[in-house]
Every structure is written in structure tokens, then in C-alpha cells.
Amino acid sequence: MEIRNLTYFVQVCQDLNVSIAAGKLYITQQALSKSIKTLEAELGSPLFIKVPTGVAMTPYAKAIFPICQDILSSFNSGLHKIHSITREGIIPLRIAAAYQTMESISPTLIEDFMALQNQAEIQFDGYPDKVAEQHVLTGKADFLFTVGMPMVQQRFKSYLIKKLSLCLMVSPKHPLYAKTELSIQDLHRQAIHCAGPQFKTYHLLRDKAAAVSAEPVLIPTSGYLFSTYENIFKKNNAVIGIMSNTGCPGFPEVRQIPFTDPDLNWDIYFAYLHDHRLSEIEVSFVRYVLSFA
Numbered sequence: 001m002e003i004r005n006l007t008y009f010v011q012v013c014q015d016l017n018v019s020i021a022a023g024k025l026y027i028t029q030q031a032l033s034k035s036i037k038t039l040e041a042e043l044g045s046p047l048f049i050k051v052p053t054g055v056a057m058t059p060y061a062k063a064i065f066p067i068c069q070d071i072l073s074s075f076n077s078g079l080h081k082i083h084s085i086t087r088e089g090i091i092p093l094r095i096a097a098a099y100q101t102m103e104s105i106s107p108t109l110i111e112d113f114m115a116l117q118n119q120a121e122i123q124f125d126g127y128p129d130k131v132a133e134q135h136v137l138t139g140k141a142d143f144l145f146t147v148g149m150p151m152v153q154q155r156f157k158s159y160l161i162k163k164l165s166l167c168l169m170v171s172p173k174h175p176l177y178a179k180t181e182l183s184i185q186d187l188h189r190q191a192i193h194c195a196g197p198q199f200k201t202y203h204l205l206r207d208k209a210a211a212v213s214a215e216p217v218l219i220p221t222s223g224y225l226f227s228t229y230e231n232i233f234k235k236n237n238a239v240i241g242i243m244s245n246t247g248c249p250g251f252p253e254v255r256q257i258p259f260t261d262p263d264l265n266w267d268i269y270f271a272y273l274h275d276h277r278l279s280e281i282e283v284s285f286v287r288y289v290l291s292f293a
Contacts, residue, residue: 003075005039006068008032009047013065017054073155074275077139091279092121096141098129098199101268104242105145105162105292113288120281128198136273142282144271147200158271161293165243166201166264167256168192171233176257183260184208187216193232194240196220201240201266208261226250242266 008025012032015021022032040047043064048055057065085091095110102109102124114120127135133150135141150156168187170177176186187209195201202218209216221228221239232239233254241248241256248254270289272278278286 001039001042003072005035005042006072008035009039009061010065010068010072012036012048012055013057013061013068015054016056020054070155070275073137073139073273077142077273077276080139081142091281092123093143093282093285094141095122095124095143095145096132096135097124097126097145098132098147099126100242101129101145101147102126104164104268105289109289109292113285116288117281117284120285128195129200130198136271142272142276143285144269146269146271147266148204149269150271151200155273156271157274158269159290159293160267161270161289162268164266164268165258166266167241167243167258168238169229169241169248169251169254169256170238171236171251171254173236174238176238177255179257181260182257184264185212185214188214189217191217191219191237192240193219193221193237204264205240208264 008021008027011021011025012018015024018029018032018036022029025032036047043060045060046058047061048057081091081094106112110122110124114122123141125135125141126132129147130151132141132144133146133152136144137152137155144150144156145161149158168176168182176182176190179186184205187205192205194205197203197220202220205216205218219237221232229239229248229251233251243256243258247256270293272286
């Protein structure tokens with residue numbers, strides 16, 4: 001069975017249209033149809049039936065679709081990893097981290113681990129949390145630091161490393177300043193700056209608000225930048241932040257108001273795929289990270 005045929009099969013399952021799938025795969029419809037027929041012959045079962053909008057999966061195709069996705073994920077992850085290994089045979093630790101997660105666990109997490117393991121080579125990049133998770137799912141990274149449980153929970157081994165709560169940061173003239181705690185309803189029609197749609201916090205706030213018919217005006221903001229926060233507070237707006245004993249850095253007059261809903265949190269999880277085979281150095285890294293839990 002060729003990996004190419006599985007790739008084509010998965011693409012057709014996702015698009016349910018041979019023409020669209022062929023375009024995304026940069027092959028002709030005839031070549032794609034031939035590949036599917038070859039796979040059907042190997043498996044001894046039809047995979048698709050024609051419908052007015054394109055094709056529909058047979059019950060057999062529906063059953064094998066997630067298995068084929070796992071096979072392709074493992075294959076692609078393995079290829080990425082092979083290409084990352086140095087000529088000296090050193091297997092690098094490839095880490096995708098949501099912004100601020102590793103710093104919140106330990107500002108020197110990587111440096112301290114490398115001091116313990118002088119043969120370690122680390123490839124680390126920060127991303128919005130949804131993007132970081134996708135990098136691990138597609139094999140571009142092996143380890144994930146993210147906010148909340150991974151969105152595709154069944155694919156990951158996940159560990160809660162640090163519990164953090166969200167809060168609303170407001171300046172003295174803001175109408176919510178006198179509040180000691182907030183419910184999601186309090187945000188109704190308030191201009192609230194927060195991380196954008198590539199971050200789970202944005203969707204968490206939107207979904208929680210929708211559940212109680214609240215309509216906050218969510219304004220995407222790019223991370224913690226002093227100038228950005230200064231402008232927000234000057235306009236007497238509010239911004240979603242992480243509850244901290246030290247308050248909002250650089251703005252001593254700003255209050256952090258906690259939420260009553262315990263689900264409005266910023267808990268940090270460490271994760272890697274179930275089918276990821278750990279090297280000796282990776283086992284050491286996993287143990288090191290879990291020591292912070």
C-alpha cells in the first residue's frame with residue numbers, strides 16, 4: 001500500500017469532492033480517481049459513492065478515515081524528525097510553545113535543561129496556541145506547551161503543569177473598576193481587548209458569553225506591549241490578562257479583577273502525541289518538565 005494513495009484518500013474524505021481534492025493535490029481528476037480505485041482494490045471495498053454535490057464516504061471509508069489520518073500524521077512527523085537530525089546523530093528537541101507559556105512556568109526552562117544535558121539541541125519557536133498545536137499535529141514539532149487541553153485531545157498525552165486564572169485589567173475610570181469579581185455577563189457591551197482568533201482565550205470568552213446571551217465587544221490585541229496597554233488604558237478600555245500577584249507591569253493604578261467562572265482560566269499544559277516514540281534525551285526532557293507540575 002502506497003502512502004501516496006492514503007494521502008489522496010484522506011484529501012477526498014476532507015473535501016468530499018474529487019475535483020476540489022485534485023486541485024489541492026495538484027494532480028488531475030483522472031489520476032486521483034485511478035489512485036482511489038487502486039486503494040479500493042487493495043482494501044477489497046468501495047470507499048466513495050457519487051452524490052449530486054460530489055462524493056460521500058461509504059461506512060467502510062468512515063471507519064478507516066481516522067486511522068489513515070493517524071498513519072499520515074506519524075509518517076509526516078517521522079520525515080520531519082529525520083530531516084532535523086544532525087550529521088552527528090543528535091536528535092533535537094523540537095518544541096512549539098504558545099506565547100508566554102514557557103516563561104510562565106520558568107523564564108529559564110530551556111537554559112536550565114540544557115545546563116543539565118550538555119548534549120541537548122533544542123529547536124524552539126513561539127506561536128499562538130492554536131498554531132502551536134497544529135505544528136505538533138503536522139509533525140513540525142514534537143512537544144507542545146499550550147493553554148488549556150489540546151483541541152484534539154484524543155491525539156495527545158497531556159499534563160497540567162500550571163494553573164492560572166484570567167482576569168480583567170481596568171484603569172480607575174473604568175465603570176467596572178469598583179468590582180471585586182466579575183461574571184461573564186458583566187462584560188456585556190463592554191469593549192474588551194484580548195488575544196485574537198488564533199488564541200483559545202478569544203474563543204473561550206466568545207463561547208462563554210454566547211452561552212449566557214452576553215455580547216462583549218472583543219477587540220483582538222497582539223500580546224503584552226507597553227505601548228498597546230498604555231493606549232488601551234488611556235481610552236478607558238479594559239484588557240483580558242493573567243491574574244498575577246505583581247499586578248499589571250508598568251501600570252500600578254490598574255486593577256486586576258478575577259472572574260467567578262472557574263473555566264475562565266489560562267492553565268498551561270505540556271503535551272506530545274500518543275504515537276511519538278521518545279528518545280533518551282526526550283525522556284529526560286519530559287521528566288524535567290513534569291517536575292514543575
